Amino acid sequence: MSATPATIPSWAVGDITVHRIDETLLPPATGPWLLPDATPDVVAGQDWLRPHFADDEGVLRIDSHSFAFTAGGLRVLVDTGIGNGKTRANPAWHNLRTDYLERLTAAGFPPESVDLVVLTHLHADHVGWNTREENGVWVPTFPRARYLTSRTEREFWAGYAMEDARRMMFEDSVLPVEEAGLLDLVDVPAEGTEIAPGLRLLPTPGHTPGHLAVELTSGGETALITGDCVHHPVQFARPGIGACVDIDPERSEATRRSLLGSLAGTDTLVLGTHFAPPTAGRVVADGSAYRLLPVPAA
Numbered sequence: 001m002s003a004t005p006a007t008i009p010s011w012a013v014g015d016i017t018v019h020r021i022d023e024t025l026l027p028p029a030t031g032p033w034l035l036p037d038a039t040p041d042v043v044a045g046q047d048w049l050r051p052h053f054a055d056d057e058g059v060l061r062i063d064s065h066s067f068a069f070t071a072g073g074l075r076v077l078v079d080t081g082i083g084n085g086k087t088r089a090n091p092a093w094h095n096l097r098t099d100y101l102e103r104l105t106a107a108g109f110p111p112e113s114v115d116l117v118v119l120t121h122l123h124a125d126h127v128g129w130n131t132r133e134e135n136g137v138w139v140p141t142f143p144r145a146r147y148l149t150s151r152t153e154r155e156f157w158a159g160y161a162m163e164d165a166r167r168m169m170f171e172d173s174v175l176p177v178e179e180a181g182l183l184d185l186v187d188v189p190a191e192g193t194e195i196a197p198g199l200r201l202l203p204t205p206g207h208t209p210g211h212l213a214v215e216l217t218s219g220g221e222t223a224l225i226t227g228d229c230v231h232h233p234v235q236f237a238r239p240g241i242g243a244c245v246d247i248d249p250e251r252s253e254a255t256r257r258s259l260l261g262s263l264a265g266t267d268t269l270v271l272g273t274h275f276a277p278p279t280a281g282r283v284v285a286d287g288s289a290y291r292l293l294p295v296p297a298a
Contacts, residue, residue, distance in 0.1 A: 003099060003106040009297030010107075011280055013269060014219025016069050016198065019107040020271075020279055020297065023064040023081040023100045023129075027092050031060030031232070037241045038234045046237045048291050053233045053276055060232055061276035064125055066100075067225055068107055071216060072196030074115040077104070077142070078214050078225050079273060083128025086172060089165040093125060100129060101141075114142040118201070119149040120227030120273065121208040122157055123245070124169040131176050138172045140180050147177050148195065150203070151185035153210025156247075188212060204229035204259060206252025207243060213259070223269040223280075229255055231274050236260060236283065236290040260290050269295060 009020045031038060040058025043049060054060050067078045081100060088094040101111060119127055130147065131138040140147075162170065177183045186193065192202040192215065200215040207228045214225040228243065229252070235241050239257045246252040263270060263283040270292065271280045281292040 003103040008103060008107040009277070009279065011223070011269060011271070011295065011297055012221075013069075013216050013223040014198075014221040016071055016216055016218045016223075018067050018069045018216065018223060018271060019109070021066040021068055021077075021081075021100065021104045021107060021109075023066070023098050024092075024096065025276070026062045026064060026274075028059045030062045030092065034062070034243050034245070035060065035232060035234065035241055036244055038232065038238070042238060042241075043234055046234060046291070048286075049234060049237075052278055052294060053292075060234065062232060062274050063276045063279070064274065065279075066104075066129075067214075067271060067273075068104060068109045068114075069216065071199040071218070074196050074199070075109055075113055076116045076118060076196075076199065077109065077114050077145075078118045079120055079126040079227065080117060080129035080141070082125045083131070083173065085133055086124075086128055087168060088124060090124075093128075101132075111142050112144055114145045116196075117142055117145050117147045118195075118212070118214055119147060119153075120214065120225075121153055121211045122149060122170075122174060123208070123228070124166070124173070126227070126273075127169070127173045130173045138176045140177050140182055143180075145182065146184050147182050148184045148186055150188050150201070150210030150212055152188070152205075153208055153212075154183075154185050156209045204255050206248050206250075206255045207246050209247060211255075221267065221269070223271055224263065225271045225273060226275075227273050229259060230272060233272070233275060233281075233292045236292050237286065239289060264290055 043058035281294040
């Protein structure tokens with residue numbers, strides 16, 4: 001079934017409307033692989049995770065989606081998911097055929113209208129729709145857009161000894177954008193940097209060295225798009241739970257604890273890049289840690 005505007009979840013942040021562009025629900029095996037310390041017993045101990053973020057057996061629910069919005073006069077997409085028709089080692093990501101672009105268009109963001117693509121980091125499930133295949137060649141999906149990521153991020157991978165699967169991902173989803181002259185690298189200081197009115201990049205290193213979170217501000221309201229500094233709400237309750245693919249696990253945990261501490265008790269709307277619906281919420285203190293108070297989409 002084709003997506004319609006009514007089926008695109010959205011949240012208001014002042015005058016900004018943030019749309020969730022769904023790609024795919026990831027399979028149940030994703031949780032034990034990605035967050036091995038989030039065991040069923042640990043998950044079951046957090047009643048607030050059910051029914052939205054985990055099932056009754058302690059299986060985590062994890063999504064792949066992007067966020068689209070207009071800020072500072074720019075039509076912006078944050079992360080681009082897994083992509084269609086990509087050869088991937090992970091079976092859940094391999095050769096997908098989703099209606100992602102139809103959903104993006106239904107939200108009012110046809111590919112040719114996008115001005116800016118913000119990449120929180122350069123992992124396969126965040127850069128896949130950077131490109132699409134045309135006549136056997138991978139070309140930029142968003143031909144009028146500037147693609148933006150941290151200089152630290154790109155330079156790290158430039159010096160990294162890549163395995164075949166990661167090298168293939170760069171060849172089909174990153175290098176074509178660079179070769180088209182569309183990739184911009186940004187230096188992001190510790191305090192963050194504003195790239196457009198109401199749109200800031202915040203350094204959240206650990207998962208990758210140049211990982212970014214994205215902050216939106218409008219009309220006295222604030223939202224934060226997590227990227228992968230937090231993969232799942234179970235990490236609010238147990239910030240020490242890290243992802244198996246964190247480049248620097250200790251720094252990732254420190255970043256997560258600092259970020260959650262800064263958000264707790266504020267009105268900031270947290271939008272999780274992999275959080276299953278309702279996807280968004282506010283951070284509240286819960287004992288010595290935190291939980292997410294869900295804010296359903298409009």
